[in-house]
Amino acid sequence: MRLDDTSTWMTYLNEGAQASAIMHVLFVDPRQADGVPDSSALLRGFVAERLAHHPCFQRRIVRSPGGLGSSHLVVDPGFDIADHVSVEALDPSLTWAGFCDRLVAIRHERLDPQRAPWHVMLLTGVPDGPGIRPGTMALVVRTEHAVMDGGASAAFVRALLAVSPLVPARPPTTDSGSGARALPLPPATVVAASSIAEMPRRALRFAASIGQARTRSGSGGAAVEGLEGRGPRAATDPAGSGHRFFVVTTSLRAMNEARAGIPGATVNDAVLALVGGALRRYLLEHATLPEVPLRSIVTVSTTGGTDGRERLIGNDFAMVIFPLRTDIEDPLERVAAIAGASGRIKTALADGPRLHGERAMQAIPPLFLPRALSLLGRLQRRRTPGTQAPAANAVLVNVPIGPGPLALGGAPVYRSLGVPFIEGLGVAHWVSTLGDDMTIGVLARSGSITDLDSYQGAFAQELAAMRAGASPAGN
Known part of the structure; x- marks a missing residue:
């Protein structure tokens, strides 16, 4: 099974990454069902039965x-x-x-690249926390990003925990794996010949992408307010080696209330405004708020039409920079400003084939990828000498699990959260929704957010201001 160009690209990029897995955490109430698979043997049987038909269940990645x-x-x-x-x-x-802290430690454990690209861990005896029921268990599901993007990883979770299995179950494989029919690896010469045969196609895609990029840059386009020039430096930029994690809880209803009455605004716009407001409050209290608005990297799905089936493997997303409008004090005015900017960004993204720079990179044979990235870095430094201003100050990922219901052996899943990536950034946010329940998992470097309690409090204050529709005090 050949992986798509984006997945192949990420396979090679992830080699040097500290942790390249996507990590979902699902909270389960075992008191509402008997026979919950809470031992290693029971959980293995449950997982094998539910995932037996998933294309990644017993497969591993092999590079060319x-x-x-x-x-x-x-x-x-x-x-x-x-x-x-x-x-x-x-x-x-x-x-x-x-x-x-235990979740952060798990987040930094790499999946073994010589094994199937997923891992499921059940944590029992979860302590009291925000909205956590007594006796709760937490199911930690990690999938390799080179094989599954956010949407595919959420489909993996749904396949595992759907109340009604999505596919007919078959007898689980044994612990030794003897139930798998091993397909012989093709000879290296055959794979190499296939790879060489791909090169003309890759070369044509590379040339076409560069040409489209030049055409786009020459045609101008509407500027997006808050993204002109270089991004600002801020006290929350990458600093420190340790990481801290906390969870913000809210609801889809609250975010819908925040965007109500603002034409074209989405839930994602409201969440971006919430993050921008929390960062604004934190910087006003602990450092200096830059005059230039902070920016966030946001993942955007580029999946086109669908035939009704869930995509189980592959990567189909782009990473886009959005303004957080930290220069605007009123939270609802901030939602409106972000909604206007996001509309123009999405129009540019949809105008023609995906992001041309990313397409060009994907067309490069993986052998030459590290050199190409090094060259791009040197060219960027030459274009903007003497500046260390970051392209973005934060990251936001939105991976909805769906409306549910989900369950582990009959025990309902009542909350989900994600532990985000933080490579090269100071603070990252993962939005996860299950039904009406919404969580924002925040991972920060120790030197970027020095007062985690204050940043968490800033979210609570901003949420209250957004729901009240009133201007925050600011200082």
Whole structure:
């Protein structure tokens, strides 16, 4: 099974990444059902039954020889489900802050690239936290980003936890993996020949993407307020090696209220305004608020039409920079300004084939990818000498799990959250929704957000101001 160009590209990029997995955390109430799979053996059987038909269940990534062409997913003859499913009993004295630290530690554990690109861990004895029910368990689901983007990883979670299985179950494979039919790897010469045959297609795509990019840059286009020039430097830019994590809880209803009456505004616009307001409050209290609005990297799905089936593997997204409008004090005015900017950004993104720069990079044979990135970095430094201003100050990822319901062996899942990436940034935010419940998981470097309690309080204050429709005090 050949992976698409984006997935192949990310396979090679992720080699040097500290952690390249997408991480969902699902909170389960075991008191509402009997027979919850809370032991290693029971959980392995449950996972194997639910995921037996998923294309990644017993397959691993194999790169092309010499990095000349696409990566492939092949059946792993040594597959052992025990390598992918585990149960951990948390220390009864653990606090909610300690639990968040444990999630950060799991987030930094890399998935083994020689094994199937997923892992499921059940944490029992979750301590009291915001909206957490007594006796709660947490199911941590990690999937390799090179194989599954946010949408595909959410589909993986739904396949695992759907109340009604999405596909007919088949007998689970044994722990030794003997239930898998191992497909022999194609000879290296065959894969190499296939990779070489791909090169003309890649060359044509590269040339076309560069030509389209030149045409776009020459045709101008409407400027987006808040994105002109370089981004600002801020006290929240990358600093420190440690990481801290906390969770903001709200609802889809609250975000819909915040965008009500603002033409064209989306829930994502309201969340961006919330993050911008929280950063504004934090900087006003602890540092200096830059006059230029802070910016956030936002992941945007570029999936086109669908035939009604969920996409289970592959990457189909772009990373776009949005203004957070931290220069605007009133939260609803900030929503309106962000909505106007996002409309123009989305129009530019949809005008023709995806982002041409990304398409060009994907067309480069993976062997030459590190050199191409190094060259782009040198060219950027030459164009903007003497500046260390970042392209963005934060990141925001929105991966809805869906309306539900979801359950683990009959025990309902009542809350979901995600632990985001933070490579190269000081603070990252992951928005997760399950039904009406919404969480924002915030991961920050220790030197970027030095007072985590204050930043968490800034979210609460901004949420209250948005819902009241009143201007915040600011200082």
